[in-house]
Each structure stands twice: as structure tokens, then as C-alpha cells.
Amino acid sequence: MSLLKNVGTIGGLTAVSRVFGFVRDILIARALGATAMGDAWQLAFMLPNIFRRLFAEGAFASAFVPLFNRRMTKDGDMAQAEKFATSVLAVLLPILIVFGGIALIAMPWVIEFFAPEGLADEGGNLEIAVFMGRVTFPYLLFMSIATLIAAVLNSLSRFAAAAAAPILLNICLIGALAYGLTLGGDLEARRITAQAMAWALSLSGLLQVVWLGFFMRRAGFRLSLAFPRITPGVKELGVLVVPAIFGAGVYQISRFVDLFFLSTLPVGSYTYLQMADRWNQLPLGIIGIALGTAILPALSRYLGREENEEAARLQSNAIELAMLLTIPCAVALFFTGTAFVRVFMAGQAFTQEDASVTGMVVQGLVLGLPAYVLVKVLTPNFFARKDTRTPVVTAAISLVVTIGLNILLVPRIGVTGLAIAGAVGAWCNILLLGGILHAKRFYRIEPRLIGRVARIAIAAAAMGAALYFLMQRIDPWFTGSVAQKAAGIAAILATGAITYGAGTVVLGVLDKATFRRLMRRQG
Template identity: 70%
Template sequence: MSLVKNVGTIGGLTAISRVFGFVRDMMLARVLGAGGVADAWQLAFQLPNIFRRLFAEGAFASAFVPLFNRRMKEEGELSEARRFAEDVLAFLVPVLIVFGAVALILMPWIAGLFANEGMDADPALFDHAVLMARITFPYLLFMSLATLCAAVLNSLSRFAAAAAAPILLNMCLLAALTWGAIQPDSETTRYATGFWLAVAVSASGLLQLLWLVFWMRRAGFRLSLKVPKITAGVKELGILVVPAVFGAGVYQIARFIDLFFLSTLPDGSYTYLAMADRWNQLPLGIIGIALGTAILPALSRFLSREEADEAARLQSNAIELAMLLTIPAAVALWITGSAFTRVFFVGGAFTLEDALITGTVVGGLVLGLPAYVLVKVLTPNFFARKDTRTPVLTAAASLVVTVAGNFLLVPSLGVLGLAVAGSIGAWCNVALLMAVLAKRGFFRLPGRIVGRIVRIGIASAIMGMALWMLMGPLDSWFSGSTIERMVAIGAVIAAGLASFALSAAALGVLDKQTIQRLRRRQA
């Protein structure tokens, strides 16, 4: 299957999930607003998600996939791979149960570390944040097991089911928000809505797990739960997972540090950063995660067969495709971020001032958007070689830069400083990953790709100038009636697409040869 087709499958379904996510956040803004219960909910939702990303998505998948692929070299012969997956499952379940139980007991202390001034001043609000966090925490157990199923499906080149699973999360949250939207607007309603949102999170985790188990069985792969035993395969996975956990841990430590700084900022800052990150996560999820997920199994197979040229070709194509999609997205969102937040979020409990602050934070986040995606694209080159240590070191170095940026920028820029510091750290991580790959002779960016990226940047700058010229005349429309908002944002999108397409065509960013190369089958 070609890189474009794999990324299209994963990215297309991720895009559907992100659309549901936008609707969810629009309702969330209107029902809960910013500050108070909204901030408490964002804290409760982030805690299990940070641990999920720490133990499941990044660390586990990056270590599991190469080992699983190595055991399924012979097409149609999956017995060895199945035994390995069952051994891992048997060990994973009790670890997750024990960790979850400890976290539930310690939740008041954990939440207390990151409570902002609004929660500190209102004991009832803090207690509700703890309750919501406890209710959401089983999501970690369900999604960690779901990650194992997704890793198996991706290794079998069945990408669709795993990419579609997050839609269930947004559907469950939308159901809770719909209930809140039809209730009388009051503080009691906001508290009750927060409770049902927490229930919806854990329920969605269970549904996603059942969904992936179903499709894994449809693919002819069944797992049985066995007595935990530390086999040779589990030991090998542990050796790879530990540094990968530290690597993912570096990023999650950065998230915890963000929570710490957020706790020092005014009420509403949790919500502003979370809402702004939705716009950053749209291209990051569709492009970065899709590319990283698609190329890891293929890179693992190329390297196991010592096909270094094919691995380098795949890596080059992934970088080119990533930059083609993210540089124009970053430029567009940097210029028009406040327009989008005003059009889609203002209403109900979410004010125009809230939207303008959120739009400013969007601009800070998207400065690092291409870098966040490149990290997703470059790290599989290390994971496929069973090197989970190097990304740890580069991520640790970028964390130092990010924390230093936080101390320098947050006092003067507030929540915007967090966004800018994270973007700077992400670019440092990219520079280090590229330097290590080149030094070890694993990969060097071809001059042909460098030239094409430069042309993508020029085309994006031309598009940016066109959008900047539109922002002034349309400014009042972004906060006007529903029809005015839709017309204004439609004009922005149309102008952006047209100006980039025309400038990209004039500069030769995309030609027939490039499209054929990106569509070429991976294996």
C-alpha cells in the first residue's frame, strides 16, 4: 500500500474524529465557558490522558510494533506473533490495574498539585475536580489495552479501525454535552455536566477497546488472557519500553510542567490552552500521527530485510508530504487563528474576550506545528532500529529548552508564553534528531527535498499575505451574525486554498513525478 493511501486512510478517519472534536469543543465552550467548572474539567480530562500518552500510545506502541513485526515475517504465519502479544497482554493487565488503583487513592494530592487559583479558592470546585478525575481514570486502563489491539491491527496493515476509534470518544462526550445544553443555564447544570462528561470519557474507553477487539478478531487475530509470565519476549519489550517511557515521559513531564505554570495563571487559562490546542491538534493528528503510524511498520520491515535505500526513500517521502501539508496550515492558522476561534467558539458562556485570547494562543502553538509533525515522522527511524534511547535524549534536551522558555516567557506573556516555549523546544528536538540520523549515516535529507520545502515555504508566505489582507476588511464579520461568520470564514478558507494552489503550481511544488513517487507502494 502506498504512503499516500495509508496516510489518507488514517488521516481521513482522524479528520472525521477531529470534526466531532470541534463540535464537542464548540458545545463545551457554550455550556461550560472558561474558568470554574470548565478549568476543573480540563484538569480532570488531562490527567488520565497524560498517563495514557506516557504508558500507551508513544512508549508502548513504538517498542511493541518492531518486535511484533519481526515475529510475523512469514506472510500468513502469525503463531509466534500471537504468543508474543498474549504474553504482553498478560503482563500489562495487572500492572495497569495496580497503577490505576494507586492513582485513584492519591487523586486529591495529584489534583492539588495543579489546581489553579479558582479551584484553590473554592473547595467545592476542587472536590468536583477530584471526583471527575477519579471517574475518568479507568479510561487509562481501557485505552492502554486498546493501544495493544491497535498496534496489532496496524502491523497487519489494518489502519482504519484504530484511526476511527477516537470518534467514539467524541460521540460519548457530545451526548453528555447535549444533555447539558438542554438544561437550564446554571452553576448546578455546569457541575452536573462535568460529572456526565467524566462518565462519558470512561465509557468511551470501554467502547473503543471493544471496537478494536472486534476488528482484530475480524482480521483473524484472537488473543487469550493467560497467567502473567516474564518470557524472553516480555523482557525484550521491557528493555525497549523503559527508555521509550522516559522518552514519552519527557514530553509528558513537559505537559505536567505546563499544568504547573497554568496553576499560577488567572482563571480560564486551562480552557484557553485546551481550546487553542484543538486547532493545533487538527493538522497534527491528521498528518503527524497518520504519517508516524503508517511508516513505522514499513520501516521495520525494510530494515529487517536490510533494504536501506527503500527505508531512506520512505523517510524522504514522509518528510516531504508532512511539510507540504503542515507549513501552509501553520501559516494560515498563525494569521487567522483569532478569526476561527471567534467564528466557532463565541456564544453561550464563552465570550468574545475568551475567543481573542484563545486565538492568540493558537498563534503561539502553530509556530511549532511543522516541528511537532517532523518529530512524529523522524522518531520511527529510530524505533524501527530498536533504538528507543536516542529519542529520549533529544526529547530531554528539548525539555530543558522548553522549561527555560517557560520561565522566561510566562511571566510576561502568560498562557501564550507556554505555547511559544513549547514550539521552540519542538524545533530543537527536530534539529537534534536530524543531526543524529545524519551523523550515524541512517538518513540525510536529499537536496531535492530541501529545495521543494523552500518552495513550499515561499508558496505559504504568498498565501499568508493574501490572508493578512483579508483579515482587516472581514474583522467585524467574524463576530457578527451566524451568516456573516460563515461567509467570512468561507472567504478566508477559499482565499487560502486558492492562493496556495496557484503559487504552489507556479513554483512547481507539486508535479506529476512527485505525485507518482508519493503514491508508490511501500513494500
């Protein structure tokens, strides 16, 4: 399939998941609000997800896919690939079980350390937060297994099932929230709702394993339980995955750094950051993750056959498509993010003041949105070459920059400082990754691509100017009646689409040659 079709498949299903996640966060805002229990839920939700991204999605998948692809033969024989995946699962399971047991024991100390100021002001909140942390942590085990199965399916170019799996997470959480919203809005109702969501999270992990396992068997691939042994394949994976864990670990350490700084801020800061990040994650998940997932197997095959020109072509196409979609998203959210938060999230437990603070955090986050996406697009070039060390170094340097900015900004501007610091750190990472790819002759940006990205930026800037002047006139609509809010959102969407669309056509960004290039079949 072509890059555009693969990204469309993954991105389309991811978009459905993000819409469900968007609905989920609207309900969370209204049911829990920026309250102590809202922050307690966000902390219980973030902890297993930080480790999931550390052990599973980032490090494991990036190291596993190239090794798995090398064991797949052109005639369709998957015996060696099945043997490799089974041996990896046999070693992965006991590691996850032992780690999970340690985390459950240590949970009271972990929650107390990261709890925001004021969480314990209402009696029983800390105990409930610890309970939720323990209930949600099995999600890590289930999702690590799901990631292994998803990596197998992606290597077989069956992207749909893995892209759709997170929908199950959001359905489970929405179900728990729907139940909670029937209980009212007092403290006890918020506590029951948060605990129901904790159980729903772990249940969703189990359901995703079952879902992906079904499609793996339909693809003719079999995984079985075996006694753990350090086979040559497992050893080779370990050599790659350990530095990749440190690389992913640098990012997750930055998440722990965020948790530390959040613990120094008033109650509500966890919720503000998570609600703002939902808007940032919409384009990041749909575009960045889809592109990174789609190009890694193809890059591995091109480089394995020493087809370097084809690998460079694929990399350029991925960058162009990423910027074509991401830059306008970032510009539009910068100028209109507060309006969207007011329309969709404000209400019940989430006040207009909460929405205003969240909107400011959205502005800080989207400053780094193109960089966050480019990280997903550039790192596969290193992973496909089995170079997991370089992204570790660049991420570590960017982390130092981020921490320095956190120390400087958070005491002055609060949670918005975290967003800005992360954005600057992401751009530092991109400059380092791109510079190293150029220096090692792994990939060099062509003047043609630079020109096209510049024209995309000009078209997005024109759209941003139009949205800026529009918001001056219609800002009061977003705190008015339902009809005024709907008219305001429609005006934003129409203005953005018309101005950016016209800009790309006038500047020659979108033409038949572009579509032909992006539709070209991958190797």
C-alpha cells in the same frame, strides 16, 4: 499500499474523529466556558490522557510494533505473534491495575496541587474535581488495552479500525454535553455537565476496546488472558520500552510542567490552552500521527531486509508530504486562528474576550506545528532500528529549553508563553533528531528535498501575505451576523486555497512525478 493511500486512510478517519472532537470542544466552550468548572474538567481530562500517552501510545506502540513484525511470517502464520501479544497483555494488565489504584488514592493531593488559582473560590469545586479525576482514570486502563490491539491491527496493515476508534470518544462526550446543555447555564448545571462527561470518558474507553477487539478477531488474530510471566519476548520488549517510556516521559513531564505553570495563572487558563490546542491538533493528528503510524511498519520491514535505500526513500516522501500539508496549515492558522475561534467557539459561557485570548494562544502553538509533525515522522526511523535511547536524549534537551522559556515568558505574557515555549522546544528537538540521523548515516536529507520544502515555504508565505491583507478588511465580520461570519470563513478558505494552490503549481511543487512518487507501493 502506497504511503499516500495509507496516510489517506488513517488521516481521513482521523479527520472525522477530529471533526467530532472539534464539535465536542465547541459544546464544552459554550456549556462550561473559561470558568472554574471548565478548568476542573480540563484537568480531570488531561490527567489520564497524559499517562495514556506515556504508557500506551508513545512508548509502548513504538517498541511493540517492530518486535511484533519480526514474529509474523511471510506465509501468514501468526502463531508466534499471537503468543507474543498474549504474553505482553498478561504483564501489562496487572501493572495498569496497580498504578490505577495508586492514582485513585492520591487523587485529592494531585488535584489540589495542579488546581488553578481561584478554583476553590466557589465551594465544592475541589471535591467535584477530585471525583471527576477518579471517574476518568479507568480510561487509562481501557485505552492501554486498546493501544495494544491497535498496534496489532496496524502491523497487519489494517489501519482503518484504529483510526476510527477515537470517534467513539467524541460521540460519548457529545452525548453528555447535549444532555448538559438542556440544564441551563448556572453553576449547578455546569457541575452536572462536567460530571456526566467524566463518566462518558471512561465509557468511551471501554467501547473502543470492544470495537478494536471485534476487528482484530475479523482479521483472524486472537488475544487471550494468561498468567503473567516474564518471557524472553516480554523481556526484550521491556528493554526497549523502558527507555521509550523515559522518552515519551520527557514529553509528558513537559505536560506536567505545563500543568504546574497553569496552576499559577488565573481561572480560565486551562480552558484557553485546551481550546487553542484543538486547532493545533486538527492538522497534527490528521497529518503527523497518520504519517508516523503508516511508516513505522514499512520502515521496520525495509531495515530488517537491509533495504536502506528504500527506507531513505520512504523517509523523504514522508517529510515532503508532511511539509506539503503542514506548513500552509500553520501559516493560515497564525493569521486567521482568532477569527475561527470567534466564529465557532464564542457564545454563551465563552465570551468574545475568551475567544481573543484563545486566538493568541493558537498563534503561539502553530509556530511549532511543522516541528510537532516532523517529530512524528523522524522518530520512527530510530524506533525501527530499536534505538529508543536517542529520542529520549533529544526530548530531554528540548524540555530544558522549554522550561527555561516558560520561566521567562509565562510571568510576562501568561498562557501564550506556554505555547511559544513549547513551539521553540519542538524545533530544538527536530534539529537534534535530524542532526543525529545525518551523523549516524541513518538518513541524510537530499538537496532535492530541501529545494522542494523551500518552495513549499515560499508558496505558504505568499498565502500568508494574502490572508494578512484580507484580515485587515474583514476582521469586523467575525463578530457580526451569522451571514457575515459565514462570508468571512468562505473568504479565508477561498483565498488560502487559491493562493497556496497557485503557488505550488507555479513553483513546481505539485506535479505528476510527485504523485507517482507518493503513490508508490511500500514494502
